[in-house]
Amino acid sequence: MSDAIFMRFRQPSVLPGFGLTLGFTLAYLSGIVLIPLAALILKSAGLGWADIWRIATDARTLAALRLSFGASFIAASINAVFGLLLAWVLVRYSFPGRRLVDAMIDLPFALPTAVAGIALTALYAPNGWIGQLLAPLGLKVAYTPIGIVIALTFISLPFIVRTVEPVLRDLDREIEEAAATLGASRGQTLLRVLLPSLMPAILTGYALALARSIGEYGSVIFIAGNIPYVSEIAPLLIVIRLEEFNYAGATAIAALMLAISFTMLLVINLIQTWNRRRFGHGS
Amino acid sequence: MDIRIEELSKQFGRYPAVENVSLHIRSGELVALLGPSGSGKTTLLRLIAGLEQPTGGRILFGDEDASRKSVQERNVGFVFQHYALFKHMSVADNIGFGLRVRPRAQRPRRADIRARAAELLDLVQLPGYGDRFPAQLSGGQRQRVALARALAIEPRVLLLDEPFGALDAKVRKDLRRWLRELHDKTGHTTVFVTHDQEEAIELADRVVVLNKGVIEQVGTPDEIYDAPASPFVHGFIGEASSLPVTLSNREVWLEDRWTGLRCNGTGEALLFFRPNAVDVVEECTGCIAGVVVGSRRVADRKRVEIEIGKGRHRIEIDLPADRSAAERHRIAFRPTNWHIYPSAVGRVAPARALVDA
Amino acid sequence: MAVETMTLFTSPVSPPRRLRSATSEAPEIKVVLTTIALLFVAIFLLLPLAAVFVEAFRGGIAAYLSAITEPDALTAIRLTLTVAAIAVFCNLVFGVAAAWAIAKFEFKGKSLLTTLIDLPFSVSPVISGLVYVLLFGAQGYLGPWLGERGVQIVFAIPGIVLATIFVTFPFVARELIPLMQEQGTAEEEAALSLGANGWQTFVFVTLPNVKWALLYGVLLCNARAMGEFGAVAVISGKIRGVTNTMPLHVEILYNEYAFSAAFAVASLLALLSLVTLAVKTFLEWRFADGIAVGRSH
Numbered sequence: 001m002s003d004a005i006f007m008r009f010r011q012p013s014v015l016p017g018f019g020l021t022l023g024f025t026l027a028y029l030s031g032i033v034l035i036p037l038a039a040l041i042l043k044s045a046g047l048g049w050a051d052i053w054r055i056a057t058d059a060r061t062l063a064a065l066r067l068s069f070g071a072s073f074i075a076a077s078i079n080a081v082f083g084l085l086l087a088w089v090l091v092r093y094s095f096p097g098r099r100l101v102d103a104m105i106d107l108p109f110a111l112p113t114a115v116a117g118i119a120l121t122a123l124y125a126p127n128g129w130i131g132q133l134l135a136p137l138g139l140k141v142a143y144t145p146i147g148i149v150i151a152l153t154f155i156s157l158p159f160i161v162r163t164v165e166p167v168l169r170d171l172d173r174e175i176e177e178a179a180a181t182l183g184a185s186r187g188q189t190l191l192r193v194l195l196p197s198l199m200p201a202i203l204t205g206y207a208l209a210l211a212r213s214i215g216e217y218g219s220v221i222f223i224a225g226n227i228p229y230v231s232e233i234a235p236l237l238i239v240i241r242l243e244e245f246n247y248a249g250a251t252a253i254a255a256l257m258l259a260i261s262f263t264m265l266l267v268i269n270l271i272q273t274w275n276r277r278r279f280g281h282g283s
Numbered sequence: 284m285d286i287r288i289e290e291l292s293k294q295f296g297r298y299p300a301v302e303n304v305s306l307h308i309r310s311g312e313l314v315a316l317l318g319p320s321g322s323g324k325t326t327l328l329r330l331i332a333g334l335e336q337p338t339g340g341r342i343l344f345g346d347e348d349a350s351r352k353s354v355q356e357r358n359v360g361f362v363f364q365h366y367a368l369f370k371h372m373s374v375a376d377n378i379g380f381g382l383r384v385r386p387r388a389q390r391p392r393r394a395d396i397r398a399r400a401a402e403l404l405d406l407v408q409l410p411g412y413g414d415r416f417p418a419q420l421s422g423g424q425r426q427r428v429a430l431a432r433a434l435a436i437e438p439r440v441l442l443l444d445e446p447f448g449a450l451d452a453k454v455r456k457d458l459r460r461w462l463r464e465l466h467d468k469t470g471h472t473t474v475f476v477t478h479d480q481e482e483a484i485e486l487a488d489r490v491v492v493l494n495k496g497v498i499e500q501v502g503t504p505d506e507i508y509d510a511p512a513s514p515f516v517h518g519f520i521g522e523a524s525s526l527p528v529t530l531s532n533r534e535v536w537l538e539d540r541w542t543g544l545r546c547n548g549t550g551e552a553l554l555f556f557r558p559n560a561v562d563v564v565e566e567c568t569g570c571i572a573g574v575v576v577g578s579r580r581v582a583d584r585k586r587v588e589i590e591i592g593k594g595r596h597r598i599e600i601d602l603p604a605d606r607s608a609a610e611r612h613r614i615a616f617r618p619t620n621w622h623i624y625p626s627a628v629g630r631v632a633p634a635r636a637l638v639d640a
Numbered sequence: 641m642a643v644e645t646m647t648l649f650t651s652p653v654s655p656p657r658r659l660r661s662a663t664s665e666a667p668e669i670k671v672v673l674t675t676i677a678l679l680f681v682a683i684f685l686l687l688p689l690a691a692v693f694v695e696a697f698r699g700g701i702a703a704y705l706s707a708i709t710e711p712d713a714l715t716a717i718r719l720t721l722t723v724a725a726i727a728v729f730c731n732l733v734f735g736v737a738a739a740w741a742i743a744k745f746e747f748k749g750k751s752l753l754t755t756l757i758d759l760p761f762s763v764s765p766v767i768s769g770l771v772y773v774l775l776f777g778a779q780g781y782l783g784p785w786l787g788e789r790g791v792q793i794v795f796a797i798p799g800i801v802l803a804t805i806f807v808t809f810p811f812v813a814r815e816l817i818p819l820m821q822e823q824g825t826a827e828e829e830a831a832l833s834l835g836a837n838g839w840q841t842f843v844f845v846t847l848p849n850v851k852w853a854l855l856y857g858v859l860l861c862n863a864r865a866m867g868e869f870g871a872v873a874v875i876s877g878k879i880r881g882v883t884n885t886m887p888l889h890v891e892i893l894y895n896e897y898a899f900s901a902a903f904a905v906a907s908l909l910a911l912l913s914l915v916t917l918a919v920k921t922f923l924e925w926r927f928a929d930g931i932a933v934g935r936s937h
């Protein structure tokens with residue numbers, strides 16, 4: 001009886017260890033990820049809608065969320081442009097040190113965010129290498145929202161490069177040649193043939209960069225200045241609420257951000273599904 | 284070791300891959316499982332190996348019920364379609380693997396495993412290849428290593444899944460002959476899967492023709508070729524032409540014309556014959572006649588396409604290469620070796636034709 | 641044609657080219673695009689990295705050495721190494737188990753499971769720490785019960801380990817799953833047909849086939865585990881000399897205006913990330929087939 005149900009649940013296989021490994025996977029996933037996240041959801045559900053609404057529409061929370069999202073969108077957009085350019089240059093052109101540059105792209109993934117944070121602050125502070133060049137122009141970067149954008153640009157830089165690169169590399173050279181034989185100029189080929197094929201990858205990278213930026217904490221808090229209503233990001237507000245032992249406040253903001261992140265994840269998956277269906281390959 | 288398959292069935296979800304198959308494979312026999320893709324031949328082979336579990340029926344190795352045993356316990360030599368050689372192991376380690384993983388008490392000494400591998404490499408005519416890696420071998424060599432690896436465990440039966448499928452035509456021919464010789468030398472009960480009828484007929488002692496999970500016919504290559512048991516087998520093995528006919532008064536009629544053939548039964552039926560088994564006749568009172576619509580050279584014969592009865596049927600027959608067969612010419616012939624099968628819509632019809640009158 | 645030959649020898653940037661092809665840009669455009677791209681990399685990636693090392697040695701070698709050998713720094717280093725070792729080991733075991741179940745078997749809900757495994761990547765590090773505070777903190781769901789039994793998780797090492805496991809959760813699994821899916825089950829079936837048991841099949845056949853991908857996943861997992869800041873900051877309580885990991889130690893020093901010391905410890909982490917990148921690049925270059933294709937972070 002149970003055997004029959006089991007058979008329907010999975011296709012039979014001669015390989016052993018399915019029960020053991022799946023059981024362990026589910027137990028570990030539940031223990032480490034699902035149950036703790038459920039605790040967060042449970043806690044915020046316990047607050048009631050009125051409380052969540054009050055906390056979410058609190059002026060300081062709103063300012064923090066607006067800043068987190070605004071800065072993330074700007075950073076992701078900067079990276080969409082430069083990431084595409086970098087991917088293009090790395091895949092299509094050869095120049096000395098190309099391999100090194102390619103390896104360096106992943107630095108923001110490998111460098112601890114706190115290290116990135118203090119390094120960027122040192123660079124963009126009014127007496128820093130870049131900061132002192134900008135100061136005479138009246139441009140203040142560190143301890144302002146611009147600094148936040150810089151930090152987020154740094155940490156989300158690899159996403160678009162790394163999603164576009166493999167697609168660009170696999171792109172059949174023949175479609176460009178076909179466009180050329182049909183009389184398209186190089187510019188038209190890029191704009192009408194290549195860009196549309198890269199779009200799903202760009203969107204996926206954009207969404208990943210956005211998701212990462214919105215949640216980012218370590219690299220931002222050093223450079224941001226953390227002035228409430230001005231340069232205070234949402235994750236920092238969670239930490240502040242937590243340090244005030246205001247668990248309800250922290251939970252409500254966290255739940256909001258989590259909901260947004262999951263929506264983002266859904267969007268990424270939809271893009272990829274749509275992409276697979278339309279072009280026959282994922283990005 | 285003889286293998287007895289009793290009412291074996293295998294379903295994948297709702298899809299029946301093998302349905303109620305019974306088969307007896309005799310000890311030392313070389314048997315081909317032949318069929319188009321999706322006919323269930325590979326599934327049947329994997330069921331014998333224990334790589335799949337049947338949903339019904341059982342498999343006996345000798346007197347012992349193998350279907351209750353795991354793949355490890357069955358002690359079968361399985362050669363995979365794409366060889367499944369362990370890429371990270373040398374050829375010798377690949378061959379010795381089955382001995383190396385035995386429980387300590389039965390495990391041969393390291394040197395013995397090494398020696399056994401060398402011996403098998405000699406057998407498969409790859410002496411001195413032990414230290415190479417699979418990536419350094421050609422397709423045909425990989426195939427032979429896979430075979431040596433399967434033989435190393437002294438299997439009770441040898442199972443090969445499309446053993447020549449991934450090889451080019453020349454290598455395929457050589458390996459085919461070589462496998463036959465090897466089989467005659469070692470005497471293993473051997474079952475192989477193929478979709479290539481020529482391969483099955485040339486190599487096997489007996490051929491099992493499968494279609495849609497069901498056995499259509501089991502027989503020697505001669506029986507399969509000369510006395511196909513169903514329209515499917517006739518069409519699948521060798522060249523075949525077919526015409527819908529009517530049986531009445533022990534005579535075979537094509538529309539309103541007697542074909543010159545006699546056969547028991549009544550009603551709608553299908554006439555099958557091979558293009559090379561016909562007599563061309565000049566004057567006919569009982570024959571099949573039509574208009575030549577095309578011809579092409581096939582080896583040492585001329586294959587002529589003929590339209591019969593206002594273009595509704597087209598069949599092919601072979602003529603000597605030097606015989607003229609201009610288009611629009613009328614031509615008459617009578618099959619010398621032919622078969623009548625119940626047509627799909629026919630109700631009553633004989634299973635087997637009488638010999639030509 | 642003479643001009644063309646000239647470019648071949650003088651231009652270090654564009655590849656040798658024959659007639660201008662229909663599918664490439666004019667050389668000037670190539671130079672301009674490459675320059676912009678390299679400038680972007682220099683400003684956004686190289687300068688911050690350089691800044692770390694320059695600032696670290698601003699006070700001289702002696703100050704640098706004393707900053708990284710001072711007792712609190714050593715405790716932080718030891719804690720970071722311990723936490724990373726535990727987290728990497730746990731996620732390694734999990735990654736292998738999950739990849740075996742997902743890549744080698746067909747079952748319902750597989751894609752949902754794969755999505756759930758990637759979930760921690762889309763959760764803010766701060767939230768990753770917060771969920772454990774809510775679960776195990778003094779006012780959390782399980783905190784009081786555990787407190788009575790003398791088990792402390794929040795503001796203690798177990799909490800740091802848990803938060804680190806959470807943020808590095810998918811690394812090993814996501815490297816193994818696509819590769820093992822691509823490799824299929826034929827070699828495992830061959831091993832079984834030759835009489836190997838499940839464990840032998842795994843050790844002799846599956847593991848050697850995925851070892852580079854495994855190493856790759858462990859490498860990335862380790863880099864993130866050692867460098868994690870947000871999640872650990874929330875849960876550690878930042879008790880100096882007790883629950884301070886290296887990144888947290890950097891923060892404390894920085895906030896105390898001990899800039900050189902902060903950068904000195906940071907330089908160790910930066911060095912770790914450089915080594916990680918070097919090994920990663922080497923693996924990608926040397927064992928491209930051994931690690932999954934079409935990876936995206």
